[in-house]
Amino acid sequence: MSRFNLVVCVRLLGFSVLGLALTACQRQDQTSVKAWVAPTLAQIQGEEVAVLTHPPAVPPSIKRKHPTKLIVNLEVQEKVARIADGVDYTFWTFGGTVPGSFIRVRHGDLIEFHLANHPDSKVPHNIDLHAVTGPGGGAVSSFTPPGKETVFSFQAMNPGLYIYHCATAPVGMHIANGMYGLILVEPEEGLPTVDREYYVVQGDFYTRGAYGDPGLQPFDMDKALKEQPDYVLFNGSVGALTGDKSLAAKKGETIRLYVGNGGPNLVSSFHVIGEIFDTVHIEGGTALNHNVQTTLVPAGGAAIIEFKVDVPGELIIVDHSIFRAFNKGALGKIDVQGSEEAIVYSGKQRETVYLAEGSTSQSMPEEEPLEKLVLTAAQRIEQGERVYKSNCAACHMPDGSGIPNAFPPVAASDYMNADVKRAILTVAKGLEGEIQVNGKTYNNVMPRLNLSQDDIASVLSFLYSTWGNNGTEVTPEMVRNALQ
């Protein structure tokens, strides 16, 4: 907003109804940005296939001087990969990596987006690109079951750096499993030339075990709901940007970082220890800020960060919510090579200062358990309804009807009604593999949810008492017996 607009807005705020004034201010601001006119179909020349890159690489800058039809081919892959030394996780990815492939387009391009879901996938996925003007950012048109491909198209109407992510229910779980990446809509005139460009995205991860617990760690819905991640990571694993994977630079070079935050929950206080950002494209948009120490990158947001590296040594990339950096993995490095630059910095260097400390020292004594309340059948059903709404409705739907080919119904479910013990074990331990519910086949994954035995009894009592199920009352004793 120009200074002139600001004055007008302040005046308006002083003299007229607040709501009207705000509308006027916003309008004025928008018109000052929207001088750009979208190219018509006739002005869109030729056709190209977009170059996509895996992190931390960024596709080459766009030299084209005209808008084109740009074909983007992105494949969803569900795969087990290392999240930390000795620890694996089943990531859901766009293009096989976390974050997903980097997409680079030019302002005004017409993008034909092909989203494929690998035949080995267990669940359907879609994509919501924040660079899209249209329903769900593309999510509505791109719901893609395993072994299918969907195609939709959009015009890149606004320049900037944007997050894309999966938006299939349960959305939080798909994002928590790594389904996000960045799409850059380059301004028509391009960005100033720099020596190096890198792609870094933060994400928070929720595992059954604590930080560092070995083995294949399943997703933990309970911790995700409480926003208590075990891992906070740059580029999907502890050490993705350290050691021989540190980002490289030479003294005197200019660096541009495309930084995103996939969340699902945390906001990042993005900081590089030992560097000041010369320029930040705030929130990935058009406004520039200079001489910045730490820039906030919201969940589902981004920033373009530029700086010149003036001295050799290691620069440390962190989320300055600092326990995340030293105890949960949010730490990367830029290794700057070159001769000493004593005028700028002449101190003695130590390499051991920033070793991760691990998180074992943080546990607190457990609280005394509260006296157990004994619930009546009616109270249990009431409690079960609450448990259902917050833990199950995202997948099985608020009315229990499920989603075809993905989530079976828990309303009038012959599978549930045939066997209570099996239903208890499903809710207690999760379920995968092929099952039949009401004559339809499902082959999918229900995660273990870490519910208490009381909550399992309540939610099942609720389900059995409603939506055409057979009325079985499930008590905590039945749950305890089933789990023995």
Ligand code: HEC
């Ligand atoms: C992340 C999605 C998800 C959540 C959350 C979830 N489920 Fe499931 N559930 C599934 C899937 C997928 C299956 C089928 C698994 C398979 O194909 O083997 C399933 C199967 C079931 C079944 C057996 C099949 C049927 O429909 O009768 C029951 C019962 C069930 N879930 C209950 C629950 C309850 C109760 C909760 C909440 C406490 C819950 N689920 C939360 C995805 C989910």
Ligand SMILES: [Cu+2]
């Ligand atoms: Cu997904």
